[in-house]
Amino acid sequence: MKRIILAVLLLSIQSFGLVWADVTQDVQNYLNQGNKTSFRFEDNTIQTMAYLIEGEKGIEVIIDKNIDTKQSFAINLRDQNFLAYLEMTTQKLGLKYQVVDSKTIRISK
Secondary structure (H helix, E strand, C coil): CHHHHHHHHHHHHHHHHHHHHHHHHHHHHHHHCCCCEEEEEEEECHHHHHHHHHHHHCCEEEECCCCCCCCCEEEEEEEECHHHHHHHHHHHCCCEEEEEECCEEEEEC
């Protein structure tokens, strides 16, 4: 009986991991779609990125409280998509993103 419960538990955990990977890929594909655009800012912040993704793509961006939202850098991306913008911004600021579900991204250190 214990072996059956353990097997079911392990299969459930494995299935959940596959579902999370599918949702991440779906959100990345969605951010990759649409017209290419240019992102040119003298003071690009994580708040700016969150605002644009929420407004243009309808995906909520949750920023952890321990992140300095005023830290900025200049960015000049030409003919790119929102996925490239998200990845460049998080990388330059030393942050990472995680897809929580199909309509939510979490930014953390």
